[in-house]
Amino acid sequence: MEAEQGTVDNPLRGDHEFSAILAQCKAMAEFSFHKGIKVPESIMVKLDAMSGHGCDQLEIKALTQVHNRLTELVSPAKPETIWLMSVETKKGSLLLFLGRVPLIRKMMVVAIMSLVALIALSLSSYINNENMVASMFDMEGTRLLYVQAILLASAAIGASFAALFKANSYVTAGVYDPKYESSYWVRFVVGLIAGIILTQLIPVNLDAVASAASSETGGAPVSHAALRITMALVGGFSANLVYKILDRIVETVQSFISPNIPEDPQVLKQNLENQFRKQELDQITIWSQGIVAIQSKLALEPNMPVSKIQQMLADYLKEVMSAHEEK
Structure with a gap:
């Protein structure tokens, strides 16, 4: 029984989160009006309707829509920053x-x-x-x-x-x-x-x-x-x-x-050879993938015109040559 009660959400916590989001919406709306940003009338109507009511499913959905729309209007400013400055302004501190x-x-x-x-x-x-x-x-x-x-x-x-x-x-x-x-x-x-x-x-x-x-x-x-x-x-x-x-x-x-000890020349040579072989294998793999792609297209269209086949090969050869020139 205790385990079941532990899994139930705290309704006060939900009300608090709902109120915090609503407060951010009000702060963003006030910020938008002060900055001369045009706020759609529908947004203000929904915001006014949600003020002072409970948090049923319909209002949570509407609140989410209002918050998302106001966030877009005040961007790149953040809702939490606007809300914080609004709260501090209302406090009226001497500093x-x-x-x-x-x-x-x-x-x-x-x-x-x-x-x-x-x-x-x-x-x-x-x-x-x-x-x-x-x-x-x-x-x-x-x-x-x-x-x-x-x-x-x-x-x-x-x-x-x-x-x-x-x-x-x-x-x-x-x-x-x-x-x-x-x-x-x-x-x-x-x-x-x-x-x-x-x-x-x-x-x-x-x-x-x-x-x-x-x-x-x-x-x-x-x-x-x-x-x-x-x-x-x-x-x-x-x-x-x-x-x-x-x-x-x-x-x-x-x-x-601990001074740096220079590596053995033979080890450096072997590393360079391995790197070169790896680059060769990578290049061969890329070429093979291109050839396989052409074969797949020919298999899907067995009646492909010769002119189109020649154009595909020409484009592939051009792509290979341009990649070689970049290197």
Whole structure:
């Protein structure tokens, strides 16, 4: 008896799913009117008739038709994105001016806090060329704390800028999917780590970088502290760059530990011969298939005119020659 009850669908769950789809339809209809998209009258009549009623079989069918039609009208925007922005607009949050998507608002707050922290920390006397050039292993105490904090703030600005730019492009197109929200925060944390790795753990000659930058700016001096902070910002913005650098270092070290051993010339020759034979067999198979196709047509039409047979052979020969020229 318990097993039978477990297989019965929960009616409350069905009502909830029905209401969610209906809410998406209303949001898409409102979005369409705001954007000047023409909505068929029949769609609005059905949508109005379904509002406030139960979910019988007829209404589920009608709701499916309405949802599919509205989805086509608002494409490429996604129904869930439109519904989410509609719900957030109706909530009337104080931070709504930062965006109608929760992720955008949260990331904007993080970006503003990081910018304020960067400016506040730069006012400290601990942030100077001497401390910024020094390694984290050469400092201690408050001096190290201030240096690492400003680097983290810079990396956070780069990471939040990259996340905001990417998320905003999806929101503007109406294709933002809330299920990927965690991936943006993962990228943000990875950006923080990348900023510290690029500025503290990967050896970079700041003097050479400053000299190169100075020569391009007409001999104007370049601050080492500004370079270090810029590197943290770049690391936060492009964590993939730091990953490629580390991956390249691993490949270089691996080449010293286990260098690539050149293959035996005889083995290479044998592999080439096998490959050539395989290509020959493949080509013979293709030709055989063409001949079999012609034979099949002749078997189906035993009274085929000679001119048509000659045309078939000519077309087949032309196809074989064109394939040979391409190779």
